[in-house]
Amino acid sequence: MSRALLRGLTLSILAWTLPVSAQPTYATQPGWELVLPEDPDGYSFLTAATAFPAATSRFVDGYWLAGRLLAAHGKKLFLQETFGLSDFAVVATLDANMDPSFVKVSPDGEWIAIGVGHGQPLHVAPASLLSTATPPNLSTHPAVSSFSANYYDAVFRDSRHLFINGGWGSGSGIYVLDTQAGPGAAILPLFDDIPGASAGLAFDHDGNLITGVGWGATRTGELRIVPAALIDAALAGETAISYEDDGLLLAHHVLSAAHLAVDAEGNLFVGGGDVFGSTGEFGYAALISSEVLGRVLDGGPPLDPDDDHELVRIAPDPCANDDTVSIVYVDAVEMAIVSANLASLPPNCAATDWSYGPTPVVAHFPPDAPDDDGDGIPNGMDPDHSPRQFLDQAYFSRFVDAFGATSDDPGFDPALDLDDDGAIGWGDYALVRDHWGAPRWR
Ligand SMILES: [Ca+2]
Numbered sequence: 001m002s003r004a005l006l007r008g009l010t011l012s013i014l015a016w017t018l019p020v021s022a023q024p025t026y027a028t029q030p031g032w033e034l035v036l037p038e039d040p041d042g043y044s045f046l047t048a049a050t051a052f053p054a055a056t057s058r059f060v061d062g063y064w065l066a067g068r069l070l071a072a073h074g075k076k077l078f079l080q081e082t083f084g085l086s087d088f089a090v091v092a093t094l095d096a097n098m099d100p101s102f103v104k105v106s107p108d109g110e111w112i113a114i115g116v117g118h119g120q121p122l123h124v125a126p127a128s129l130l131s132t133a134t135p136p137n138l139s140t141h142p143a144v145s146s147f148s149a150n151y152y153d154a155v156f157r158d159s160r161h162l163f164i165n166g167g168w169g170s171g172s173g174i175y176v177l178d179t180q181a182g183p184g185a186a187i188l189p190l191f192d193d194i195p196g197a198s199a200g201l202a203f204d205h206d207g208n209l210i211t212g213v214g215w216g217a218t219r220t221g222e223l224r225i226v227p228a229a230l231i232d233a234a235l236a237g238e239t240a241i242s243y244e245d246d247g248l249l250l251a252h253h254v255l256s257a258a259h260l261a262v263d264a265e266g267n268l269f270v271g272g273g274d275v276f277g278s279t280g281e282f283g284y285a286a287l288i289s290s291e292v293l294g295r296v297l298d299g300g301p302p303l304d305p306d307d308d309h310e311l312v313r314i315a316p317d318p319c320a321n322d323d324t325v326s327i328v329y330v331d332a333v334e335m336a337i338v339s340a341n342l343a344s345l346p347p348n349c350a351a352t353d354w355s356y357g358p359t360p361v362v363a364h365f366p367p368d369a370p371d372d373d374g375d376g377i378p379n380g381m382d383p384d385h386s387p388r389q390f391l392d393q394a395y396f397s398r399f400v401d402a403f404g405a406t407s408d409d410p411g412f413d414p415a416l417d418l419d420d421d422g423a424i425g426w427g428d429y430a431l432v433r434d435h436w437g438a439p440r441w442r
Pocket residue numbers: 317319320321322340341342343344353
């Protein structure tokens with residue numbers, strides 16, 4: 001038998017013996033709920049929320065940011081103080097009420113982008129500005145860059161490039177904002193041939209871009225994925241991209257293709273709702289299996305919505321009647337929070353629940369979500385997880401162990417090098433002594 005024939009035979013045996021794909025499973029428990037904050041002195045139609053990514057190393061006034069929710073409402077930005085609780089502190093203010101389109105954080109947790117609202121600016125602020133003790137005014141702070149742009153949703157690809165979409169039912173597009181180029185700035189159009197209003201925006205773990213049609217006569221809820229190599233080539237000015245020609249069809253009619261997020265396993269969350277359209281798809285959040293994404297990238301067929309290994313519907317609202325459902329995925333704690341307005345309840349469900357106001361959200365976790373203390377409550381809902389930290393005995397013990405280390409040593413921890421001179425030394429000791437008992441800031 002030739003080697004090629006043997007290899008072909010082996011591959012075909014592998015194909016036959018691969019297990020049937022696993023259904024992505026998320027579940028909730030009674031009490032795993034939050035209410036997102038509202039500014040009592042301001043007004044917004046809704047609260048926009050996001051979370052600091054797992055890779056975030058920064059502290060704000062004793063709060064390690066990784067996994068903490070960041071929310072925008074009225075004239076304020078709020079940070080979650082305690083995991084599992086609707087317990088938020090003001091960390092920044094703005095001059096005018098927001099109608100927030102989005103609040104997003106860069107993958108390293110160092111930059112925050114806020115789409116303030118229609119006709120209002122897009123602000124990009126360093127996370128280092130946030131403060132519970134002295135919240136900065138982002139509308140006037142010199143470290144905040146403000147851009148004039150038409151936007152609906154946005155997502156950072158790295159700490160510098162913010163991908164933004166905007167446009168109306170007649171058509172929309174995606175462009176890339178170089179946030180470090182300053183106002184007046186480098187805006188690179190990526191493509192402008194989306195046949196309908198903007199959907200959500202997300203990257204998968206390989207840098208492939210996912211977006212779609214938020215509203216469009218016959219294509220509401222369409223999702224496509226644009227390979228990372230094409231994005232790289234477009235950013236380098238080597239090629240132009242087209243949604244219709246280069247976007248690989250991932251799915252038809254998944255809600256309104258909003259609130260896109262890719263989980264730790266590569267599955268895709270989709271939210272929104274097609275309450276004005278004819279598909280009847282609203283009142284739940286969708287989770288599309290990573291295997292569908294992989295298959296489409298390999299040239300295979302799009303989602304089969306009738307296959308429950310490919311599409312899971314999550315509806316914490318027992319009436320499943322909300323006009324739109326929002327999702328925030330928190331990678332640091334592997335948690336998805338899904339909105340559920342409970343204005344009507346069984347057996348008296350309204351046909352459609354248009355209610356708004358303080359937004360209840362229900363936390364969902366996969367079976368293996370991290371639970372550091374093993375008490376059965378996943379980190380994302382556990383008030384014992386990542387409490388506020390201070391310059392205290394525990395910090396000082398680490399400091400003593402690392403004393404004398406330089407940035408070349410394996411024992412070096414930048415969180416202990418308070419004077420930033422590349423070594424853990426007496427200058428740092430003086431800062432610890434002078435701030436003993438104060439909240440950690442790094
Ligand atoms: Ca409802």
